[in-house]
Amino acid sequence: MNEIFQQLVNGLALGAVYALIAIGYTMVYGVLRFINFAHGDVFMLGSFTGYYIAPQIAEWFPLPGWAGWTAVMISTMIICAIIGIVIELLAYRPLRNRPRLTVLITAIGVSLLIEYTCQHKAFFGASQKAFPKLLPAGNFTMGGLSFNTTQFVVLGVTLILLAALTFIVKKTRIGMAMRAVSHNSAAASLMGISNTFIISFTFGLGSALAGAGGILYGMTYTGIEPLMGVNVGLKAFVAAVLGGIGNLPGAALGGLVLGVVETYAGGMSGISTYRDGIAFAILIIILIFKPTGLLGSKQIEKV
Amino acid sequence: MKPVNLLVFSAASLLSVLGLPGCKSGGGDTIKVGEFASLTGKEATFGTSSHEGTQMAVEEINEAGGVLGKKLELLTEDDQSKAGEPANIVNKLISRDGVVAVLGEVASSRSLEAAPIAQAAKIPLISPASTNPKVTEVGDYIFRVCFIDPFQGTVMANFANKTLKAKKVAVLTDAKSDYSKGLAKYFKEQFVKNGGTLASELDYNGGDKDFKAQLTTIKGAAPDAVFVPGYYNDVALIAIQAKELGLSIPLFGGDGWESDNLLQVGKDAVEGHYFSTHCSPEDTSPKMTSFVGNYKKKYSKTPDAMAALGYDSAYVLAESIKRAGTTEGPKLREAIAATKDFDGVTGKFSLDAKRDAVKSAAILQIKDGKFKFLETIAP
Numbered sequence: 001m002n003e004i005f006q007q008l009v010n011g012l013a014l015g016a017v018y019a020l021i022a023i024g025y026t027m028v029y030g031v032l033r034f035i036n037f038a039h040g041d042v043f044m045l046g047s048f049t050g051y052y053i054a055p056q057i058a059e060w061f062p063l064p065g066w067a068g069w070t071a072v073m074i075s076t077m078i079i080c081a082i083i084g085i086v087i088e089l090l091a092y093r094p095l096r097n098r099p100r101l102t103v104l105i106t107a108i109g110v111s112l113l114i115e116y117t118c119q120h121k122a123f124f125g126a127s128q129k130a131f132p133k134l135l136p137a138g139n140f141t142m143g144g145l146s147f148n149t150t151q152f153v154v155l156g157v158t159l160i161l162l163a164a165l166t167f168i169v170k171k172t173r174i175g176m177a178m179r180a181v182s183h184n185s186a187a188a189s190l191m192g193i194s195n196t197f198i199i200s201f202t203f204g205l206g207s208a209l210a211g212a213g214g215i216l217y218g219m220t221y222t223g224i225e226p227l228m229g230v231n232v233g234l235k236a237f238v239a240a241v242l243g244g245i246g247n248l249p250g251a252a253l254g255g256l257v258l259g260v261v262e263t264y265a266g267g268m269s270g271i272s273t274y275r276d277g278i279a280f281a282i283l284i285i286i287l288i289f290k291p292t293g294l295l296g297s298k299q300i301e302k303v
Numbered sequence: 304m305k306p307v308n309l310l311v312f313s314a315a316s317l318l319s320v321l322g323l324p325g326c327k328s329g330g331g332d333t334i335k336v337g338e339f340a341s342l343t344g345k346e347a348t349f350g351t352s353s354h355e356g357t358q359m360a361v362e363e364i365n366e367a368g369g370v371l372g373k374k375l376e377l378l379t380e381d382d383q384s385k386a387g388e389p390a391n392i393v394n395k396l397i398s399r400d401g402v403v404a405v406l407g408e409v410a411s412s413r414s415l416e417a418a419p420i421a422q423a424a425k426i427p428l429i430s431p432a433s434t435n436p437k438v439t440e441v442g443d444y445i446f447r448v449c450f451i452d453p454f455q456g457t458v459m460a461n462f463a464n465k466t467l468k469a470k471k472v473a474v475l476t477d478a479k480s481d482y483s484k485g486l487a488k489y490f491k492e493q494f495v496k497n498g499g500t501l502a503s504e505l506d507y508n509g510g511d512k513d514f515k516a517q518l519t520t521i522k523g524a525a526p527d528a529v530f531v532p533g534y535y536n537d538v539a540l541i542a543i544q545a546k547e548l549g550l551s552i553p554l555f556g557g558d559g560w561e562s563d564n565l566l567q568v569g570k571d572a573v574e575g576h577y578f579s580t581h582c583s584p585e586d587t588s589p590k591m592t593s594f595v596g597n598y599k600k601k602y603s604k605t606p607d608a609m610a611a612l613g614y615d616s617a618y619v620l621a622e623s624i625k626r627a628g629t630t631e632g633p634k635l636r637e638a639i640a641a642t643k644d645f646d647g648v649t650g651k652f653s654l655d656a657k658r659d660a661v662k663s664a665a666i667l668q669i670k671d672g673k674f675k676f677l678e679t680i681a682p
Binding site for chain 1: 343344345347348383384478503504505506507508510512513515516517519520522523536539540543544547548549564567568569570
């Protein structure tokens with residue numbers, strides 16, 4: 001019995017990271033109608049930003065410690081937002097009016113470029129690195145379950161970021177502009193909304209969340225390497241499709257469901273090898289039976 | 304193309320085809336030896352160590368006058384720890400560079416990929432450290448200078464019984480690696496034969512970062528110890544996450560653990576755990592002492608077992624070329640197969656009928672952030 005709850009805690013912590021990344025996929029899809037495959041690599045860059053920035057920050061704030069951790073989180077999110085905006089500016093903006101397939105293939109190219117550049121010795125190198133300890137280690141048991149601070153922090157931070165994001169999208173002027181662009185970009189620009197600015201803003205916001213995901217992932221699993229974004233990025237993409245691509249709460253829900261399912265599969269003797277396979281089987285089943293995803297709504301396409 | 308040009312062209316290409324075998328049998332003033340290693344990627348420290356050991360041996364051999372009056376020329380290629388690369392590289396080394404023999408890989412999956420190519424080309428391949436039995440079963444041109452997993456698995460099963468006094472053991476295997484699957488199989492066979500029980504058997508995929516699902520199940524099964532026959536990069540994360548989940552029992556594994564990276568990433572979480580390997584730099588034999596001394600001078604670090612095996616693989620090849628008196632594939636193959644009582648850094652060994660080295664294993668424990676020698680187990 002204990003084990004079942006323990007796995008639930010493990011699964012939610014993993015799912016929370018998927019959720020943060022899935023939101024980036026879904027937001028970009030919402031405004032541009034294309035999948036930014038380089039998003040998983042922004043997540044990886046988030047982990048490495050944390051890795052390289054932590055020793056610098058430790059000179060002002062003690063690490064592990066809460067103040068230092070907050071500083072690492074915020075600076076990583078800012079740096080990742082800039083990275084996301086730059087990727088859009090250099091790789092996607094010149095192709096804005098080209099067929100969507102062109103942009104999609106470019107996104108795959110950007111992803112490979114980041115992965116292989118980072119594997120070079122002059123950058124991060126290919127070997128696995130240990131993510132620094134950012135928070136004081138605290139293991140405690142409650143009713144036979146063992147928790148650590150990180151797991152709570154991962155879930156808490158994810159909830160706070162999701163709430164903040166929902167607020168931005170639903171309650172602010174810029175959020176309204178994002179929704180307008182997503183709904184009909186031509187009409188939105190006729191109403192005086194700068195599409196270019198909104199697209200940059202969306203990339204920045206999504207990449208900041210991916211950066212936060214990178215830090216949380218590093219804190220939870222310790223090992224970081226330049227190819228870590230491939231698998232996690234794909235899973236987050238599955239999560240976004242599972243929840244209904246273009247739908248923000250759907251992406252969060254999809255992430256959590258996927259994380260929990262995957263963790264239960266991983267803990268079962270005999271099928272533990274197939275945990276990744278199960279994630280992709282879910283994608284296929286969803287695409288067959290409910291192509292709009294769990295929370296997605298039907299869209300009428302005018303021909 | 305005009306007919307005359309065509310004629311010239313085809314004559315030239317015919318010549319180049321005819322010329323190639325001439326190159327192979329030592330036309331130049333050096334003897335070309337190919338090496339493929341994982342210099343970058345997941346198992347980068349394995350390839351780096353074995354390459355450094357091999358490189359050092361080749362330099363020593365050349366300083367001492369080379370073999371058959373010629374210098375050895377080591378052509379090293381990086382396979383980036385990736386499946387698919389070894390086949391390309393070894394093809395290139397054999398058909399384009401015309402090497403007389405190939406040295407490499409540490410990881411069994413990658414040696415298995417290259418072995419059929421070397422076998423088909425009748426070019427001997429000596430693996431320094433691939434322990435999966437299937438590697439040399441590919442054919443009679445494939446050799447290794449290390450022990451094999453049936454032996455290593457038996458050693459660790461007996462170790463679990465006698466030293467750890469474990470009755471219930473959980474096994475966590477890398478389902479992607481031939482090495483891990485093989486070692487797990489032989490361990491389980493012997494451990495059950497010794498009267499032990501398997502608390503739970505779980506898999507992961509090499510390169511995973513999240514092991515908490517598997518470790519939670521293992522914790523639920525309450526074993527006395529966990530056998531993790533994986534590679535160091537995964538083992539480090541497994542140890543860290545086991546500690547976080549409050550799983551405070553010994554972990555133990557095989558030679559795939561031996562890397563400084565295990566200590567750098569695992570830190571205090573790998574403290575107290577055990578693994579078996581080929582030799583220890585703490586060995587006081589004169590061969591080992593001088594090897595460790597020279598290696599430290601050259602690379603300013605302590606060599607690990609992969610470096611020692613890389614070193615031995617190059618010497619086995621050089622001695623065999625000397626004994627064969629030629630670098631032709633079939634004769635060289637016979638000479639390597641006849642290797643007997645070879646006095647290597649990793650101990651004295653012979654190659655058996657299956658072209659595997661018969662030699663003892665060492666068990667090390669991680670203590671104070673270092674690998675400490677515990678015991679040697681003879682075959």
